[in-house]
Amino acid sequence: MGKTTGFLEYERQDGFVRKEADRVGDFREFHEQLSQADRQKQAARCMNCGIPFCQAGVMIAGMASGCPLHNLVPEWNDLVYRGRMAEAYRRLTITHSFPEFTSRVCPALCEAACTCGLHDAPVATKENEKSVIEYAYANDLVHEDSPEVRTGKKVAVVGSGPSGLAAAQLLNRRGHEVTVYERSDRVGGLLRYGIPNMKLDKLLIDRRIRLMEEAGVRFITGADVGNTVSAEDLKKEYDAVILCCGASNPRDIKAPGRDAGGIRFAVNFLSEVTKRLLDSDFEDVPTDLAKGRDVIVIGGGDTGNDCVGTCIRLGAKSVTQLEMMPEPPASRLPSNPWPQWPRILKVDYGQDEAIWKFGSDPRVYQTTVKEFIKDKKGDLKEVVLVSLKPVRDEKTGRMNMVPEEGTERRVPAGLVLIAAGFLGSEQYVTDAFGVERDGRTNVKTDAGKHLTSIPGIYTAGDMHRGQSLVVWAIAEGRSVAKEVDEHLMGYTNL
Amino acid sequence: MSRVGGITLADIAEAQDRQHSRAFDPLGLPADLELTATGRHKSRSQGENHRYDPQTIHLLQASTREGNYEKFKEYTQLVDARKTGYLRSLLEFAPTGKTVPISEVESEESIVTRFKTGAMSYGSISEEAHQTLAVAMNRLHGKSNSGEGGESEERILSAGTDDDRSSAIKQVASGRFGVTSRYLVSAREIQIKMAQGAKPGEGGHLPGKKVYPWIAKTRHSTPGVSLISPPPHHDIYSIEDLAQLIYDLKCANKDARISVKLVSEAGVGTVAAGVAKAGAGVILISGYDGGTGAAPLSSIHNAGLPWELGLAETHQTLVANGLRNRVVIETDGKLMSGKDVAIAAILGAEEFGFATAPLITMGCVMMRACQSDTCPMGVATQDPELRKRFAGKPEYVENFMLFIARQLREIMSSLGVRTVSELVGRTDLLRVREDLTEQEKKIDLSRILTDAHQDRITHDKKHLYDFRLSKTKDEAVLLKSKTIRTAIEQGGKAEGHVQLGSIDRTFGTLLGAEITRKHPQGLPEDSITIHCTGSGGQSFGAFIPAGLTLRLEGDSNDYFGKGLSGGKLIVSAPENATYDPGENIIIGNVALYGATSGKAFIAGVAGERFAIRNSGVTAVVEGVGEHGCEYMTGGTVVILGPTGKNLAAGMSGGVVYVLDEDNRLYRNLNKQLVSMEAVEHKADLDELRSILTEYAAATGSKKAKKILDDFDGYIPHFKKIIPVDYKEILQLIARSEEMGADPETAKIEAFRAFVGGKQ
Structure with missing residues (x-):
């Protein structure tokens, strides 16, 4: 697997970046992609480690090391090296909901933990990921199918940041009827308004939301749950509610x-x-x-x-x-x-x-x-x-x-x-649902779980673990989806 | 057949059902059909648990680098956590309530003398890594293991100095790479590797791209040419044969302990009993989860058994048969914590081997690329550029060993045990954990935890096997001879005369070892000549060094000239023989196995497997049985008569000349690696003539005389057998030398060109 001598033959090369003089004149993205041939060389640098630290996502010396999503980095790096981009996309989406976001905004825990980085520059995994997802979009491989079978279960997701979107995506795939509530005028949470457009083009969010809508996910914007929308109504109407409202209370x-x-x-x-x-x-x-x-x-x-x-x-x-x-x-x-x-x-x-x-x-x-x-x-x-x-x-x-x-x-x-930084969750939401909070004002759950102190109410993302990275939010969203699915169906296949 | 019970058919069915339901959702809901990763070999977060993972590797490296025992305990806490499917993970200690103060427990310094590092050859791991292990273990008075790749003269010379880089344990494996008299004499312990835990029953393979010139040199082989360690030792087909090898090695270095490495498998106790009776001082039971990173995947995942099973069986069998006090039992296979070592001791082990963990302290991050020469940490590579990255230090390895010992002491103190010897066999101090899952509860550990004997029996020096070496003709006759002693001490010539019978096994080896001790490079040719008559016993002239010549008028048994290390052996039929030696076998099977240098002139026919794994001897014989010159890597063999089937199988170096008068050779030749050609180059003709001239003079062979009398007439009937790759690399070396490169540079250039050409 992989090119065994790639890391010795090729140096790391990052994608071209528009010059400052050019890019400060607008709010467009300024990272450009390498050619396919150069990209393959970058992927060839992956050493296919026996123990891939890049995908571990574990705590080392008090900090996360490796990808919290446990992306199968060596596998799709190998496929990129071989030019098998469609397969790379399929391996990538086993673990990942939205590679187009992390490949732009993630600080790349994978690269920080890359074994190649011990003696040399780490493998350009983040840009490799971007090449895979953009290839997939360009070649019409990214689909979100509307499930043929519906379970009749209804789930409300409060907050449309990365964790809410990831939870909605998986639960919809399982045939549940998912509605996402967003207090602002546009979907995306911090992806939309917390990160400037030159770092994450907002069209990318629209592109993803369109797919999810076509697959049956309902988005309601301008709906401030706990304020303009009543928490009690949500509890009544839905079989489960997932709070993904972020840690938006600024320090x-x-x-x-x-x-x-x-x-x-x-x-x-x-x-x-x-x-x-x-x-x-x-x-x-x-x-x-x-x-x-x-x-x-x-x-x-x-x-x-x-x-x-x-x-x-x-x-x-x-x-x-x-x-x-x-x-x-x-x-x-x-x-x-x-x-x-x-x-x-x-x-x-x-x-x-x-x-x-x-x-x-x-x-x-x-x-x-x-x-x-x-x-x-x-x-x-x-x-x-x-x-x-x-x-x-x-x-x-x-x-x-x-x-x-x-x-x-x-x-x-x-x-x-x-x-x-941020201090934790917004109190008006947690009060509205009556869920308990911990000392850091995050919503309280058992370790590794998402169920709050109120049955049927779950939480994920920054609201659960405190201010963190987009990649953690997606991991949280995927994880809460499993728990909710199991709760609703008695088993889960996610 | 499982000896520990385990899962039922219902469990298997349930697991299958789970898989099925994953793909075909019971409610017909959508399922993601992309297969996820299993992480069986290369680990994956979503796959199987591995005991080494990013956290344990980091903590082990950081703790041993910093000398931080508290951090080391964080590491052992993780590795001891029950999640990786070890039998020992199902066990916990059962304190009796009696403890002893830690100050009364055997010291760390004493405990570490029982520790060894694994048999990893120079060749599989880099010089830097290999030496670091040796330095660390020598400082601790433990033992490092050479593996089967030989050891350079420079490192052997460092033995006993402040910077002792010599491996205390010298391994003898089936490839016999670099197993010379010098190598054996330098050992404190000689280990016969019968098998490897990760791949029982399989041989080894060092790919050509890792056989750099300096590796080839210590292995007496050719750069760039793959080296194969055959699955069996060609001199061991029975327990009696193993006893013979133990005896041979004892004669080759009577000061060394002989250790036999077995692997954990059903019935190993019976084998171990035989090994104990055969005179081994140490029996190593190797578990399946340690061992080479470069074994075939099918073996790594499917072969072998945990050491818990084999170790307990061995200990119990030896105790039951009154043999336990004769031997030291050692175990290895992913010993990673003080708890692992304590459990091993309780199940019967007195000495302990570690391999992966020390490598990790030196920088290994389990790339699992050991076979590809691309180890980015400079550990398991020979690439000079990658070796520069090696960042290991002996101190890290020492810290690991001392930390394990410290943890073991703490456990011993809490169990009320003062010495490791007292801990051996105390299965009453272990019990099955109570918090096991239903699945785990089905495993029946009662056979492991059986108390073998009420008396605590461990190795006792008083009961060491007596080889009765003083009764041998070597010690009783040759070494008593003043002229011979003088020749050894002061040089000069000496002769001796001995009448031999088949009970005189391993004749000449004790004498040879004395010569090597005094003269590491041997003596000038024919300094000491022993004239023998009669029938040589097994292993006649094994491992004898340069300067010693054994002339035998008569015949000899199997293993003639085993491991010949520069000496000269001459056999001819008695003048009054009633048979034609050109048509009769006068030396037995497996002659010159693993021979590295010297000469052997046999005026008669040899049995089967002649000159297997020869790497440097010049030999002449008048006919051979089947499988002649198998796995040969060097030297020159001249066969003046018929050969059996399968000649030159696996042969990767050296040259064989065969007198093929009736053109039957091509049917008997194994052509996989070699080519057959006419003898026509002047250099070849000169070589053949000079060898035959010397042979005729030494033996008086009538056949040789006839050939020399009509050399040009016979030449068309000779065939030259040479391995294809070997020939190519010799030509590359010659070309480099012609271009003006010195011999060492020429080898490196040729190696690069050769390996580069293959890729």
């Missing part, structure tokens, strides 16, 4: 002046940008949100990076990204060996664009906002930054980042975007 920054105008949560900001683009068919570029302003992004994660890229496209005067933790090393430390998740410095697209535009990496480490300074109208004018230093907590032994006296400095700020 705030508590500093004086927080009530100033011009301080926004990152996801709200990104949502507005995407919504206005979609509503106007990309005619109305909402430059008014950032143009000419000094933007401070609080949070060094993926969402923070998305804010950087978005603000550059909207014509920000400057972009600064604050990260509380110290700058990670350029390569793995001895204490962080393969196959652990690499805690190393990575430069994502937004930072690349900032470097291109402003000449330096927008990130400032070990720094946070101490105070927001308002102008006379109550709008944000400046922020006071302060440096942080690690101090060991004598009681817990944990490192805390504490402000360092005398390092305060004022910088101009016209817009602050808070991308500091």
